[in-house]
Amino acid sequence: MVLAFIGLYIAEGRSQLRKRKQERNKRIIINTIGSIPAFTLLRFFFLPIMVKLAMKNQHFKLGLNYRYNAHPIVKGIMAFLIMDYTNYLWHILNHKLPFLWRFHVVHHSDPDLDLSTALRFHFGEMIGSVFYRGAFVLVSGASALQVLLYEILFEGATQFHHSNWKLPYKIEKNLNKLIVTPRMHGIHHSIIKEETDSNYSVIFSFWDRMHNTARLNVNQDLIITGVPSYSNHDELTVAYLLKMPFTKIRPWNKEFEARGNKSYLPDKGILAK
Numbered sequence: 001m002v003l004a005f006i007g008l009y010i011a012e013g014r015s016q017l018r019k020r021k022q023e024r025n026k027r028i029i030i031n032t033i034g035s036i037p038a039f040t041l042l043r044f045f046f047l048p049i050m051v052k053l054a055m056k057n058q059h060f061k062l063g064l065n066y067r068y069n070a071h072p073i074v075k076g077i078m079a080f081l082i083m084d085y086t087n088y089l090w091h092i093l094n095h096k097l098p099f100l101w102r103f104h105v106v107h108h109s110d111p112d113l114d115l116s117t118a119l120r121f122h123f124g125e126m127i128g129s130v131f132y133r134g135a136f137v138l139v140s141g142a143s144a145l146q147v148l149l150y151e152i153l154f155e156g157a158t159q160f161h162h163s164n165w166k167l168p169y170k171i172e173k174n175l176n177k178l179i180v181t182p183r184m185h186g187i188h189h190s191i192i193k194e195e196t197d198s199n200y201s202v203i204f205s206f207w208d209r210m211h212n213t214a215r216l217n218v219n220q221d222l223i224i225t226g227v228p229s230y231s232n233h234d235e236l237t238v239a240y241l242l243k244m245p246f247t248k249i250r251p252w253n254k255e256f257e258a259r260g261n262k263s264y265l266p267d268k269g270i271l272a273k
């Protein structure tokens with residue numbers, strides 16, 4: 001994970017996709033310090049619980065993987081797909097349920113989108129996901145190894161698609177047919193509500209295509225990142241971000257959505273530059 005982080009840090013520094021509003025180092029400081037509670041919970045609480053639950057699956061033969069006969073690789077793929085699909089649904093819930101949005105808005109309030117945004121999660125969101133994602137570890141019947149493998153790829157994918165790395169367009173367009181890429185996720189962080197309400201997938205991008213929640217036709221240089229009602233960067237200090245879910249959450253301010261539909265390319269399903 002550290003190596004992936006360093007590699008992506010260098011890549012997005014050399015080839016930048018979207019213009020920044022904030023200075024890069026300032027962002028790293030805010031997002032890294034703000035992530036300490038969530039990161040601590042993830043490493044010492046969330047991951048061990050996921051692995052323990054998977055060990056229970058193995059011990060008691062719980063979950064879908066124990067209900068049918070197939071090659072272990074097939075079962076591994078099935079467990080992986082179930083975990084990735086349920087994370088897609090979890091991400092939708094984080095946007096649609098006001099109680100979960102309280103926590104997820106901390107992540108979306110970032111005025112820029114780059115590698116450091118991949119760290120910017122409130123610890124409350126992490127606690128909620130233990131129950132939800134833990135339940136689907138039990139349902140899938142994933143083994144401890146499968147869970148660990150999924151979590152490693154989940155974290156790697158999160159770093160990758162939040163990065164501000166400008167990949168050659170043709171390569172990204174092809175890659176995006178299978179996995180979530182920086183341009184695709186950049187649209188999810190837009191201040192325009194309809195754009196934020198799209199592209200929820202984490203690793204595989206086909207969940208969005210299957211459910212018609214993919215919106216790929218927005219040029220990256222037109223995107224304004226953030227949440228319009230939280231557009232004053234100076235108030236978004238580490239202390240404020242940590243207490244944000246416990247304050248009155250501001251409704252999405254439509255007035256700031258300055259850009260009209262004109263900027264959309266005709267086909268929603270084709271990734272724009």
Ligand SMILES: [Zn+2]
Nearest residue numbers: 091095104188
């Ligand atoms: Zn989101």
